[in-house]
Amino acid sequence: MQNVRNPNLTSSKGTRFMGFLLLVGVPTLVLFAFFLTPEDDNMEDAVRLLYIHVPMAIFAYVAVITTGIGSIFYLWKKSRWWDTVAHASAEIGLIFCGLVLVTGSIWGRPTWNTWWEWGDVRLVTTLVLFLMLLGYLALRQVPANPDLRAKRASVVGIIVAINIPIVNRSVEWWENSTLHQQSSLTDGKLEDLTLFTLFLGLILAGVCYLWLMTHRFRVGWLQTEIENEGAIGVLQERIAEGTASSTETIIKEDGEGEVR
Amino acid sequence: MPDDNQAMDLSPRRQESKKSPQWLPALTVIVIAGAVIILVWFLVTNSQSFLPADEAVESRLEMGERRFQLLGSPVTNVDDDQTFIIDGNEYTFFSVSFDGILVDVVSQGTPPDLFDEGIPVVLEGKWVQGPLPNPLYVFENGANDGWWFATNRILVKHDNDYREDRIGDAEERGQLPKASES
Incomplete structure (x- = not known):
């Protein structure tokens, strides 16, 4: 799973390619978006702000759905691999969701004439999603047996993912309870360069998600390996100590004639 | 050489675990409980949503003095001749429309930057029946029916249309009277 040549790194040809794409792509996006x-x-x-807010929102959804899928598969297969996927994706989802809230608020001030509306369904459901992700990650830090921890986190991960359709559809279901617009993409309300730049933002957000996900997954996997190695190491240490003590006792018995 | 008591200590040894901060479980509970409280509070208090102008006109007798959020699209942009200083307060006069029904509005203060013809707005305020703060004012393309909506907070509900022909589209949706009709 990790880089064979240098186990201290989590990079590979694939991640370096994605990093290169981002290095080239982000300035291109800035050029299109601003100029x-x-x-x-x-x-x-x-x-x-459309060119960053919308891609972040879409890939926050993708990240949380991935956490949900990873959680379901962990509960089904009991595979650490899926648990690591769920955990890694939730961390990235939290960052993306936080950015969605911040960019949305910055956008809301000049557009809606308010930074935040507590009665707004889209805003509040997104905030709840953010808090749930925070709760999911905090739960993972609670000391417990790794299997129990993964099981608890998977249940919460599925609950968090269930929130996604509510957040996404809120602007349709409660149209008159939100200032937030409906989707411009699916309604075909974008054209020409605006549409192209939004797609560029979407592609880059996708690459950024995959890049972060790959690295975070590899770090998570290494952490799991270290935990396992740590447990095996402790056992081996105890066995070695036990063996050494027995040998010393036998020497004592032979040399000093002490019999117990 | 260790003595006999030390040679074979097989009692369970406390493993030195990586201790997480003690406040972490409490934080987890607080965060999840906070999310649940916000959701419940939100669902309980969010029973009132924006009332489109046509429904607001239908129910204005029942509404009385109650404050609510009215949804409609400005029929025209605001010019200087629609703004007045009366008793030291600035008032702006304009009309909004929804589904072809017009509502005359008196706003305390200046409308936000994005206030524009065809862009839906949410107005927080209440119905008033009687003379306007400027009794001589007549709303251009307005209802002028003796009722007006007094508001002191205007929020812009920008639609999802980023194309050039936004006004034409708003007319098609019935949110604005067609140019040929006005």
Whole structure:
């Protein structure tokens, strides 16, 4: 799983390629978002947040759904691999979800005339998703047997993932309880360079998710291996100590004639 | 050489575990409980949603003095001749429409930057029946039916349309009277 040449690294050809894509892609996105795309007739420059806010939101959903899938497969297969996938994806999902809340709030001020609305279904369900992810990750830090910890986390992981359709559909189900717009992508309300730049943002967010996911998964896997090696090491140490003590006792018996 | 008592200590040894901070389980409980409380509070208090202008007109007698959030699209943008200083307060006069039904609005303060024709707004306020703060004012393309909506908070509910022909689209949806009708 880890880099064979240097086990201290989590990089590989694939991750380096993704890193290169991001190095080239992010400045390209900035170029399109800030200089080449037109400002919106009404929203003016605030529209440029679209190119980061929407991709972050979509891949926050992807990350949480991956956590849900990983959790289901862990409970089914009892495989550490799936547990590590769920854990890694939840961490990235939390970062993306946090960025969605921050960029959304920054966008909301000039657009809606408010930073935050407590009665807004989309905003509050997204905040709940963020808090649930935080809870999921905190739960993973609670000291417990690794299997028990993974089992508990998987149950919470599935609950967190169930929240995704609610967050995503909230703008359709409760249209008159949110300031948030409905999807521009699925309704075909974007055109020309704006649409192209949004797709570029989506591709880069996807690459960024995969890149972070691969690294975080490998770190998680190494942590699991260290935990396992640690347990085996402790056992071997005890066996070695026990063997040494027995040998010393036999020497004592032979040399000093002490019989117990 | 160790003595006999030390030679074979087979009693279970306490393994030195990596101790997580003691506040972590408490934090977990607080975070999950917080999320649940927010969700429940939200679901309980969110029973009131935006009332579209046409429904608000239908129910204005029942609404009385109750504050609510009215949804509609400004019929025109706001010009300087729609803003007045009366008794030291700034008032802006405009009309909104939803599904072809017009509502006249008196807003305390200046509308936000994104306030524009065809862009839906959510107005927080209440119905008033009677003379306007400026009794001589007549709403251009407005209802002028003796009822007006007094608001002191305007939120912009920007739609999902980023194309150039936004106004034409709003007319098609019935959120704005068609240019030929006004």
